[in-house]
Amino acid sequence: EFVLTQSPATLSLSPGERATLSCRASQSVSSDLAWYQQKPGQAPRLLMYDASNRATGIPARYSGSGSGTDFTLTISSLEPEDFAVYYCQQRSNRPLTWTFGQGTKVEIK
Amino acid sequence: EVQLVESGGGLVKPGESLRVSCAASGFTFSLYTMTWVRQAPGKGLEWVSSIRGGSDYIYYADSVEGRFTISRDNAENSLYLQMNSLRAEDTAVYYCARESRGYFYDYWGQGTLVTVSS
Numbered sequence: 168e169f170v171l172t173q174s175p176a177t178l179s180l181s182p183g184e185r186a187t188l189s190c191r192a193s194q195s196v197s198s199d200l201a202w203y204q205q206k207p208g209q210a211p212r213l214l215m216y217d218a219s220n221r222a223t224g225i226p227a228r229y230s231g232s233g234s235g236t237d238f239t240l241t242i243s244s245l246e247p248e249d250f251a252v253y254y255c256q257q258r259s260n261r262p263l264t265w266t267f268g269q270g271t272k273v274e275i276k
Numbered sequence: 277e278v279q280l281v282e283s284g285g286g287l288v289k290p291g292e293s294l295r296v297s298c299a300a301s302g303f304t305f306s307l308y309t310m311t312w313v314r315q316a317p318g319k320g321l322e323w324v325s326s327i328r329g330g331s332d333y334i335y336y337a338d339s340v341e342g343r344f345t346i347s348r349d350n351a352e353n354s355l356y357l358q359m360n361s362l363r364a365e366d367t368a369v370y371y372c373a374r375e376s377r378g379y380f381y382d383y384w385g386q387g388t389l390v391t392v393s394s
Contacts, residue, residue, distance in 0.1 A: 199379050201379065201381075203321075203381075205321075209386075210371055210386055210387055211381075211384055212384070213380060213381060213382050216377065216380045216382075254320065256321075256380065258378065258379035264323065264335075265379065266323065267313075267321040267323065269320045270321075
């Protein structure tokens with residue numbers, strides 16, 4: 168079974184601080200990894216795709232890196248609107264399924 | 277502007293059926309794989325089912341295989357999820373999403389809540 172493990176589960180930080188979120192895959196899937204942000208009561212929003220490409224309209228303080236099994240989402244300096252839950256997501260081919268990580272909540276310290 | 281609008285959610289009893297819909301606009305619907313993703317209350321995101329543009333390939337999560345049926349009407353720019361034999365654990369917000377590049381979702385609807393309870 169293909170699994171994405173996100174860490175930490177919760178990140179408590181202050182505005183202006185740097186956030187580093189991790190996503191680890193149970194098997195290598197190249198760089199086909201996406202990140203989403205979700206705020207309470209809202210649908211998820213695409214942040215990054217192909218591990219390091221920002222989606223349309225996503226500010227430059229968001230960056231992504233990694234390949235294979237280890238991926239990172241970095242928010243260089245947290246703005247008030249960045250406090251939310253973040254999910255990573257990939258597709259696995261054997262079997263063909265689409266999987267989300269369990270999420271990392273970035274909360275105000 | 278791409279828009280996805282879900283409808284059809286509601287309260288049903290265990291064992292009953294429900295069909296949710298997603299109306300798409302702002303893009304050439306038939307060219308895109310469409311997906312249902314759900315989120316149980318207070319939980320994370322779970323992929324449910326995907327359907328290619330021509331309905332030639334359809335995929336289901338193990339948790340819904342044999343109970344749910346995804347379909348689409350490209351003439352009506354609509355996506356559907358027929359849910360049969362519903363269980364309490366199917367209670368969730370159901371989102372439709374447009375798939376891009378074979379694996380990620382670039383547009384999402386606002387979701388429709390399905391509650392399965394006696």
